[in-house]
Amino acid sequence: MNLIFSLIFFSLSAFAHNNSSLKTYHLMAPEIKVIDAVAEEFEVVRKIANGFEIYVPISKQTRFLELAPNAKLISKTEFKNAGTFAGYRDYKIVEAELKQLAAQYPEIAKLETYGITEDGHTLYVLKVSDNVQIDEDEPELMITSATHGDEIITVEVEMELIKSLLQNYEKDARLSKMLKEKEIFFIPMVNPQGYSQRDRYANRNTDPNRDYPYPGDENKKSVDCIDAVRKWFHSRNIKGSIDLHAYGKLIMFPWAYTKSSPPKDDEINFQYLTNSMAEINKYEAGQISKIIYVAKGSSADYYYWKNKTLALGIELSTSKAPPYGAVPKIVEESREMIWRFIEHF
Numbered sequence: 368m369n370l371i372f373s374l375i376f377f378s379l380s381a382f383a384h385n386n387s388s389l390k391t392y393h394l395m396a397p398e399i400k401v402i403d404a405v406a407e408e409f410e411v412v413r414k415i416a417n418g419f420e421i422y423v424p425i426s427k428q429t430r431f432l433e434l435a436p437n438a439k440l441i442s443k444t445e446f447k448n449a450g451t452f453a454g455y456r457d458y459k460i461v462e463a464e465l466k467q468l469a470a471q472y473p474e475i476a477k478l479e480t481y482g483i484t485e486d487g488h489t490l491y492v493l494k495v496s497d498n499v500q501i502d503e504d505e506p507e508l509m510i511t512s513a514t515h516g517d518e519i520i521t522v523e524v525e526m527e528l529i530k531s532l533l534q535n536y537e538k539d540a541r542l543s544k545m546l547k548e549k550e551i552f553f554i555p556m557v558n559p560q561g562y563s564q565r566d567r568y569a570n571r572n573t574d575p576n577r578d579y580p581y582p583g584d585e586n587k588k589s590v591d592c593i594d595a596v597r598k599w600f601h602s603r604n605i606k607g608s609i610d611l612h613a614y615g616k617l618i619m620f621p622w623a624y625t626k627s628s629p630p631k632d633d634e635i636n637f638q639y640l641t642n643s644m645a646e647i648n649k650y651e652a653g654q655i656s657k658i659i660y661v662a663k664g665s666s667a668d669y670y671y672w673k674n675k676t677l678a679l680g681i682e683l684s685t686s687k688a689p690p691y692g693a694v695p696k697i698v699e700e701s702r703e704m705i706w707r708f709i710e711h712f
């Protein structure tokens with residue numbers, strides 16, 4: 368939506384409500400009686416992505432959430448993209464949810480920060496493991512999302528998988544074993560500025576996944592969010608990593624910067640791991656530069672190059688931001704792939 372249209376949109380909204388303290392909620396696939404009750408007391412703006420967009424005065428939020436506890440807040444900054452991104456988490460929602468999960472599961476989830484971006488976004492990493500407060504001698508794994516800020520499906524998938532692990536600890540034998548044997552570090556928003564603006568880039572024009580040093584440009588300077596995640600990475604000994612992207616249904620390993628293959632032993636390891644991950648969801652597995660294109664300065668190359676990390680890049684799904692109703696299916700198609708990755712180490 369262009370600026371003039373946005374201004375008209377905001378003006379009309381303000382005029383219609385004569386009240387600027389409104390929040391917009393996305394109510395997904397509600398039962399008829401729920402939407403009926405909501406519509407009686409609130410303004411249902413329009414039908415969107417498998418649900419409805421609803422304006423809620425701040426003073427009536429509590430009442431609204433009694434009627435529709437599953438509704439999701441859409442932040443005001445998302446107005447311009449509400450049609451496309453309705454239902455998706457934003458930075459503040461992810462931040463609040465991470466804090467809430469760490470508070471709810473203090474034995475197995477620990478939230479840490481590893482910096483702050485120049486524009487003021489806190490950078491979060493959630494450690495998930497048994498005895499989480501202690502540094503146990505277990506394989507360390509890292510799963511990152513939203514390196515490209517507009518690939519917002521990645522954050523939904525990562526957050527849902529985190530919740531599965533935490534909610535099923537000591538209930539599901541397979542997931543419990545993962546938490547007992549590994550230390551998994553989740554970074555749901557590598558590039559929070561881009562993510563907030565639904566923008567691929569960091570600091571407006573830097574592609575974060577072309578911004579890591581690589582063999583050939585070893586002293587490359589990175590933009591703030593990539594510099595921070597690199598420093599954090601070097602504070603650990605990460606054995607395996609996944610950087611989630613969208614889209615393409617691909618599970619990929621280094622190298623990206625060259626068509627040359629990694630050394631034979633590593634290549635066999637990578638092939639074994641990625642083929643096993645792709646077995647159920649039928650994603651295509653292979654070397655980055657061979658199945659998409661040569662890309663210099665990507666995360667997987669950096670982590671593999673610096674620490675021999677079995678570092679993967681995954682392109683989820685068939686869209687960066689599918690209609691929100693499609694998200695559960697994409698979470699499901701990702702689940703076994705990620706569990707197999709964790710179990711590999």
Ligand SMILES: [Zn+2]
Pocket residue numbers: 514515518576611612613
């Ligand atoms: Zn990407």
